[in-house]
Amino acid sequence: MMNVVEAPSSPPSSATNGSPDNADTTGSPNGTHRTFPQNPDKGPKKRIATYRHVIAIHSQVRHSCLSRDSTNTPSFIGFRNLMVVVLVAMNLRLIIENFLKYGVLICIKCHDYRKQDVVIGAIFFALVPCQLLCSYFIELAASRHAVRVIGRAKKTDKVLNESKRLWFVIALLHSIISFSGLAVTSYAIYYYVNHPGIGTLCQIQVIIVSLKSYSYALTNRDLRRAMLGSPSTDFAIPELYKSCPYPRNITIGNLAYFLLAPTLVYQPVYPRTPRIRWSFVGKRMFEFVCLAVVIWLLSAQYAAPLLRNSTEKIAVLHFGSILERGLKLSTISLVIWLAGFYALFQSLLNGLAEIMRFGDREFYTDWWNSPSFGVYWRSWNRPVYTFMKRHVYMPLVTRGWSSTAAGTVVFAVSAVLHEVLVGVPTHNLIGVAFMAMLFQLPLILLTAPFEKFKSPLGKAIGNSLFWVTFCVLGQPLGTLLYFFAWQAKYGSVSRT
Amino acid sequence: MMNVVEAPSSPPSSATNGSPDNADTTGSPNGTHRTFPQNPDKGPKKRIATYRHVIAIHSQVRHSCLSRDSTNTPSFIGFRNLMVVVLVAMNLRLIIENFLKYGVLICIKCHDYRKQDVVIGAIFFALVPCQLLCSYFIELAASRHAVRVIGRAKKTDKVLNESKRLWFVIALLHSIISFSGLAVTSYAIYYYVNHPGIGTLCQIQVIIVSLKSYSYALTNRDLRRAMLGSPSTDFAIPELYKSCPYPRNITIGNLAYFLLAPTLVYQPVYPRTPRIRWSFVGKRMFEFVCLAVVIWLLSAQYAAPLLRNSTEKIAVLHFGSILERGLKLSTISLVIWLAGFYALFQSLLNGLAEIMRFGDREFYTDWWNSPSFGVYWRSWNRPVYTFMKRHVYMPLVTRGWSSTAAGTVVFAVSAVLHEVLVGVPTHNLIGVAFMAMLFQLPLILLTAPFEKFKSPLGKAIGNSLFWVTFCVLGQPLGTLLYFFAWQAKYGSVSRT
Numbered sequence: 001m002m003n004v005v006e007a008p009s010s011p012p013s014s015a016t017n018g019s020p021d022n023a024d025t026t027g028s029p030n031g032t033h034r035t036f037p038q039n040p041d042k043g044p045k046k047r048i049a050t051y052r053h054v055i056a057i058h059s060q061v062r063h064s065c066l067s068r069d070s071t072n073t074p075s076f077i078g079f080r081n082l083m084v085v086v087l088v089a090m091n092l093r094l095i096i097e098n099f100l101k102y103g104v105l106i107c108i109k110c111h112d113y114r115k116q117d118v119v120i121g122a123i124f125f126a127l128v129p130c131q132l133l134c135s136y137f138i139e140l141a142a143s144r145h146a147v148r149v150i151g152r153a154k155k156t157d158k159v160l161n162e163s164k165r166l167w168f169v170i171a172l173l174h175s176i177i178s179f180s181g182l183a184v185t186s187y188a189i190y191y192y193v194n195h196p197g198i199g200t201l202c203q204i205q206v207i208i209v210s211l212k213s214y215s216y217a218l219t220n221r222d223l224r225r226a227m228l229g230s231p232s233t234d235f236a237i238p239e240l241y242k243s244c245p246y247p248r249n250i251t252i253g254n255l256a257y258f259l260l261a262p263t264l265v266y267q268p269v270y271p272r273t274p275r276i277r278w279s280f281v282g283k284r285m286f287e288f289v290c291l292a293v294v295i296w297l298l299s300a301q302y303a304a305p306l307l308r309n310s311t312e313k314i315a316v317l318h319f320g321s322i323l324e325r326g327l328k329l330s331t332i333s334l335v336i337w338l339a340g341f342y343a344l345f346q347s348l349l350n351g352l353a354e355i356m357r358f359g360d361r362e363f364y365t366d367w368w369n370s371p372s373f374g375v376y377w378r379s380w381n382r383p384v385y386t387f388m389k390r391h392v393y394m395p396l397v398t399r400g401w402s403s404t405a406a407g408t409v410v411f412a413v414s415a416v417l418h419e420v421l422v423g424v425p426t427h428n429l430i431g432v433a434f435m436a437m438l439f440q441l442p443l444i445l446l447t448a449p450f451e452k453f454k455s456p457l458g459k460a461i462g463n464s465l466f467w468v469t470f471c472v473l474g475q476p477l478g479t480l481l482y483f484f485a486w487q488a489k490y491g492s493v494s495r496t
Numbered sequence: 497m498m499n500v501v502e503a504p505s506s507p508p509s510s511a512t513n514g515s516p517d518n519a520d521t522t523g524s525p526n527g528t529h530r531t532f533p534q535n536p537d538k539g540p541k542k543r544i545a546t547y548r549h550v551i552a553i554h555s556q557v558r559h560s561c562l563s564r565d566s567t568n569t570p571s572f573i574g575f576r577n578l579m580v581v582v583l584v585a586m587n588l589r590l591i592i593e594n595f596l597k598y599g600v601l602i603c604i605k606c607h608d609y610r611k612q613d614v615v616i617g618a619i620f621f622a623l624v625p626c627q628l629l630c631s632y633f634i635e636l637a638a639s640r641h642a643v644r645v646i647g648r649a650k651k652t653d654k655v656l657n658e659s660k661r662l663w664f665v666i667a668l669l670h671s672i673i674s675f676s677g678l679a680v681t682s683y684a685i686y687y688y689v690n691h692p693g694i695g696t697l698c699q700i701q702v703i704i705v706s707l708k709s710y711s712y713a714l715t716n717r718d719l720r721r722a723m724l725g726s727p728s729t730d731f732a733i734p735e736l737y738k739s740c741p742y743p744r745n746i747t748i749g750n751l752a753y754f755l756l757a758p759t760l761v762y763q764p765v766y767p768r769t770p771r772i773r774w775s776f777v778g779k780r781m782f783e784f785v786c787l788a789v790v791i792w793l794l795s796a797q798y799a800a801p802l803l804r805n806s807t808e809k810i811a812v813l814h815f816g817s818i819l820e821r822g823l824k825l826s827t828i829s830l831v832i833w834l835a836g837f838y839a840l841f842q843s844l845l846n847g848l849a850e851i852m853r854f855g856d857r858e859f860y861t862d863w864w865n866s867p868s869f870g871v872y873w874r875s876w877n878r879p880v881y882t883f884m885k886r887h888v889y890m891p892l893v894t895r896g897w898s899s900t901a902a903g904t905v906v907f908a909v910s911a912v913l914h915e916v917l918v919g920v921p922t923h924n925l926i927g928v929a930f931m932a933m934l935f936q937l938p939l940i941l942l943t944a945p946f947e948k949f950k951s952p953l954g955k956a957i958g959n960s961l962f963w964v965t966f967c968v969l970g971q972p973l974g975t976l977l978y979f980f981a982w983q984a985k986y987g988s989v990s991r992t
Contacts, residue, residue, distance in 0.1 A: 051894035053714040054722070056734035057761045057882045061769060061855035065862055066842050077952075078864035078959050083579045085963040086827055090586055093823035100816055218549040226550070238552035265553045273557060320596055327589035331582055346562050359557035366561055368574035386553045398547035456573075463574050467581045 091331070098302060105301050113195040121198040124185055128206045129259055131181035135174060135213040136255045139220050142170045143247035146224050167221075174217035182210040186424045196486070199425030207417055211387055212258060215266040218391055220246070223268070244268045261358050262349040264387040271359030284351030291343035295336050302332045307483045314484050322480075329476040337475060345381070371462035372447035373440055376470070388414065411441055422478075428485035432478055443469065587827070594798060601797050609691040617694040620681055624702045625755055627677035631670060631709040632751045635716050638666045639743035642720050663717075670713035678706040682920045692982070695921030703913055707883055708754060711762040714887055716742065719764070740764045757854050758845040760883040767855030780847030787839035791832050798828045803979045810980045818976075825972040833971060841877070867958035868943035869936055872966070884910065907937055918974075924981035928974055939965065 063069040149163055185206040193199040223246035226237055237245070244254075249268035258266055306329055313321035341364075349363045367380035378385055388410045396406035415437035423429035450462025559565040645659055681702040689695040719742035722733055733741070740750075745764035754762055802825055809817035841859045849857050863876035874881055884906045892902035911933035919925035946958025 051891045052718040052722070053711070053887055053891070054718045054733060054737070055886060055890075056736045056763055057886055058759060058763060058766050058854075058856035059734070059736060061767045062858045064842055064846055064857045064859055066838075067846060067857070074862035075865055077956070078862070078866065078963075080576060080579075081956055081959045082830075082864070082963050082967075083576075083583060085960055085968060086830065087579060087583060087586075089823050089826050089964075089968045090583075093820055096816055096820040096823070100820060215549070222548040222550045226548070237550060238555070240552045240555060241550070263554060267552055267554060270554050271557050320592055324589055324592040324596060327585050327592070330585050334578075334582065342562075346560055350560055350563060358554075360554035361560045361563070362558045363560055366570035366574070368578070369571055370574065390551060390553055391549055394551075395547045395549070460573070460577050463577045464581055467574075467578050468585075471578070472581060472585045 094302075094331075098305070102301070102305055105305065106297055107300075113198065117193050117195040117198045120188065120192050121195075121202050124188060124202045125205055128181065128185060128202070128209050131177055131206075131209050132213050132216065132255060132259055134177045135216050136250070136252065138170055138173045138177070139217065140250050142167070142220070142224060143250045146228060147247060150228065171217070171221065174213070178210050178213045178217070181213070182206055182420075186420055190424050190427055193425070194490075196425045200421070203421055203425050207421060208264065209259070211264045211384075212266065215264060215387060215391055216255070216258065219266040219268075220250070223249075238267075240271070241268045257356065260352070261356050262352045262363065262383065263358070263360075264383050265390055273354075273357045273359050276354055276357060281351050281354045284347045284354065288343050288347035288351065291339050291347065295339050295343070298332060298336050298339075303329070303336065303479075306332065307480065308487075310480055311484050311487045314480065326476045326480060327472070329480065330472045333475045333479055334471045337471070341380075349383075369459075369463060370466050371450040371453065371459040373443040373466060373469075374448055375451060376466055377440065377444070384414070407444075408441060411437055422482060426482050426486050427489060428482060430481065430485050432481050436474060436478055590798075590827075594801070598797075598801055601801065602793055603796075609694065613689050613691040613694045616684065616688050617691075617698050620684060620698045621701055624677065624681060624698070624705050627673055627702075627705050628709050628712065628751060628755055630673045631712050632746070632748065634666055634669045634673070635713065636746050638663070638720060639716070639746045642724060643743060646724065667713070667717065670709070674706050674709045674713070677709070678702055678916070682916055686920050686923055689921070690986075692921045696917070699917050699921050703917060704760065705755070707760045707880075708762065711760060711883060711887055712751070712754065715762040715764075716746070719745075734763075736767070737764045753852065756848070757852050758848045758859065758879065759854070759856075760879050761886055768853045769850075769855050770853075772850055772853060777847050777850045780843045780850065784839050784843035784847065787835050787843065791835050791839070794828060794832050794835075799825070799832065799975075802828065803976065804983075806976055807980050807983045810976065822972045822976060823968070825976065826968045829971045829975055830967045833967070837876075845879075865955075865959060866962050867946040867949065867955040869939040869962060869965075870944055871947060872962055873936065873940070880910070903940075904937060907933055918978060922978050922982050923985060924978060926977065926981050928977045932970060932974055 063071075065072075065074045145163060145166060185202060189199045189202055193202065223237070223241075227246050241249075246268070254268065257270075261270065263270070306325065310322070310325040310329065313325055345363045350361055352358070353361050363382050365379040365382070367376050370376035370379060392410050392413060393406045396409060397403060401409075415434045418437050419429060419431060419434035422433040423431075447462055447465060450458060450465070453459055453462065559567075561568075561570045641659060641662060681698060685695045685698055689698065719733070719737075723742050737745075742764070750764065753766075757766065759766070802821065806818070806821040806825065809821055837860075845859045846857055848854070859878050861875040861878070863872050866872035866875060888906050888909060889902045892905060893899060897905075911930045914933050915925060915927060915930035918929040919927075943958055943961060946954060946961070949955055949958065
């Protein structure tokens with residue numbers, strides 16, 4: 001008959017030799033070791049040299065480590081490693097499949113750009129900064145007049161009111177310059193620059209410079225008001241600016257620094273680093289060049305054929321096929337996007353900051369851990385975020401707007417800029433980028449509760465939702481739609 | 497002129513209102529908060545209601561969080577979530593692609609099994625346990641003789657020697673039974689059972705029963721020797737067995753328990769649980785059924801077409817295509833294998849253990865974290881591991897063999913069993929499983945250093961190497977080769 005043995009307190013040592021088995025230390029999560037006799041001639045009792053098959057392998061009640069009965073949950077770190085292995089294997093397979101199907105698609109000579117595109121692109125790329133020069137001259141005139149005003153009359157409450165009309169003209173001129181620069185360049189790119197790459201470079205340049213001139217004008221207006229001491233302006237000028245008070249900051253050198261510095265927010269003075277570490281600059285530039293090449297290779301070899309054979313499916317509106325193509329595109333667009341993020345925000349901006357000895361390099365924070373869309377938009381593109389916060393959001397909130405209303409304005413402005421950035425170079429202002437940016441507002445509201453979750457699981461769910469919405473659904477869909485619109489209008493950009 | 501500001505000790509508070517901005521707490525990994533004025537009517541100075549665009553956004557030297565200069569490394573948990581998202585997206589795409597290409601392949605009626613297969617399979621499945629019954633009768637005769645011997649002569653050193661010839665005959669009979677059961681069944685499956693599924697079930701059954709009868713014979717031999725008190729047998733019988741000393745354990749009931757218990761190692765007494773929790777049994781059986789269905793669906797819908805269109809590539813020996821097919825197969829074979837592991841070792845064996853009130857349920861430990869092949873083989877299949885340790889490895893080591901030599905024998909035995917298990921039901925004893933098992937020996941030696949690494953990185957590398965070798969290269973390659981051999985011999989198993 002069988003006996004019921006309820007987890008005996010000590011594992012019975014049945015072996016001829018009492019020493020624990022060295023080779024068997026791994027498989028005992030409960031901290032108990034089975035005792036196998038080993039090397040009997042080394043044991044205390046030397047007379048026994050034969051082994052007996054009677055050891056009680058099953059000596060106590062034990063649970064499988066995946067069972068709920070088990071008291072100590074095992075680590076699952078191995079499955080994380082497995083995920084990496086499977087991801088590498090799956091993508092390696094796609095690379096081989098792509099090669100077997102298309103061969104090598106990368107071809108420097110095949111790229112079809114017109115001479116006109118390069119000429120117009122180069123002219124605009126060089127001319128756009130002149131917009132800031134205009135802002136400088138307007139500001140110079142304004143500051144000279146302000147100094148004259150102070151010289152004429154002693155500081156009174158009426159100093160500012162005296163030249164009210166002039167200040168209005170100044171503001172109007174600044175607005176016209178900022179807006180017309182953006183408008184004229186966008187018009188020229190839309191109608192005269194065929195190549196989307198060249199167009200995008202010029203468009204980024206003009207958007208950056210327009211935002212910079214906007215910030216330059218607003219900041220200097222308020223510094224001037226502070227100097228003139230208008231009734232509502234007894235606010236403290238930051239300590240940092242004291243070394244270069246208005247109007248001493250209105251110089252070509254100061255403006256040129258702002259133009260080249262990796263920021264959209266004008267300050268007369270920035271925190272600076274003591275010296276340029278050229279080795280740092282070299283590493284960042286090397287990273288940037290390598291990543292740019294990687295992005296180009298990935299786009300030409302993997303994304304382009306995928307986009308091309310997706311357009312047929314979109315044209316016949318076969319849902320399953322569109323979904324399949326979108327999912328396939330999601331991985332490659334994600335990799336390109338991550339590489340692009342690193343190339344721009346880490347390599348390029350840090351390299352530029354080092355050359356400019358620009359101190360504040362918080363161009364991004366750990367957006368990849370974002371539990372919600374709100375956190376993502378606050379952390380991934382700090383230059384634009386701080387610009388919007390300083391020059392759009394806070395002025396509205398200070399005037400009594402609700403944070404939701406002010407946030408809506410921020411995303412509306414951002415939506416227009418995104419549509420201009422994507423739609424103008426691709427010659428298709430189809431409004432997808434615009435709507436995608438406005439769609440962020442409900443997403444931010446819906447995912448806001450995840451920010452408050454304390455548990456890692458809650459945060460992981462929010463974070464996964466962010467990745468799915470943004471990288472699996474949003475980006476590939478947007479890319480597909482703009483590419484489809486482009487193909488429908490022009491056919492392929494490469495000679496195929 | 498620009499001023500060099502070297503990381504000011506305190507962030508200058510430039511705002512009209514000194515309260516820190518609540519909405520801006522996320523983007524400050526350095527622990528500093530930028531100060532934006534907010535809700536001015538709530539501040540201490542109520543007279544200012546206008547906002548000024550002069551705040552020093554860039555107030556101190558800060559580093560990008562991915563830069564080496566940064567003191568606090570950010571968390572990368574978001575990228576783990578991203579990996580899960582990408583894996584799901586990639587596999588969802590493959591599922592859609594498979595559906596678009598093949599439609600639904602699952603078909604219960606299409607499966608082509610012969611009546612002969614089912615009949616022979618059922619007969620063997622029922623007959624195989626009779627092998628253990630033979631062992632029982634042999635053992636019963638031996639135990640009766642042993643009792644007679646003790647009755648005749650008082651305990652002397654010559655008791656055992658007296659019937660030496662009989663004991664030899666007993667051992668010979670046991671060996672013949674164990675071996676011939678395995679041999680006859682394998683022969684019948686190889687020549688008369690066409691369906692590989694039915695063949696595999698019978699083959700597993702016969703291997704398990706053969707190992708059990710081997711363990712039963714050896715354990716009882718040594719228990720008998722202990723009772724007869726031969727000179728070299730003054731070893732302690734485990735405490736656990738005292739409740740059922742030899743020859744009281746030689747009963748049909750005891751043997752039937754051993755036959756059904758989830759272990760390959762015979763003990764007269766096992767640790768038992770006090771009662772059967774039927775809810776536990778139900779859950780485990782439900783899991784088992786669900787996983788079996790999942791495995792069947794995956795095999796029929798995903799693995800089968802993949803294997804079929806891989807055989808053409810193997811036939812023409814196109815290396816790139818074989819690699820591509822192997823990599824595609826690796827994910828699906830991995831999923832099937834993980835599901836199979838859980839279904840067998842967690843669901844089935846735990847369910848069976850619960851029904852049998854079998855206490856020791858350490859059927860596996862956390863093999864998925866294995867930093868080396870040695871750890872893997874010691875932890876993933878504990879029933880076979882403990883059998884090999886008790887009945888093959890330890891006897892050899894006790895006789896003075898080196899651990900490497902004994903380990904080689906273990907893996908040679910295991911290699912033969914694996915080849916029989918895979919090669920017989922597929923009717924192709926091509927030796928791949930045999931060589932694969934022997935190939936584990938150099939792998940174990942090569943990866944042994946990873947066990948000693950203290951750093952998580954070292955262990956992660958070892959673990960990844962294990963996954964790559966085992967699941968990305970080994971299994972798909974083995975499956976492909978046996979499937980290819982099968983196809984070459986018979987053509988498809990389904991009507992397609």
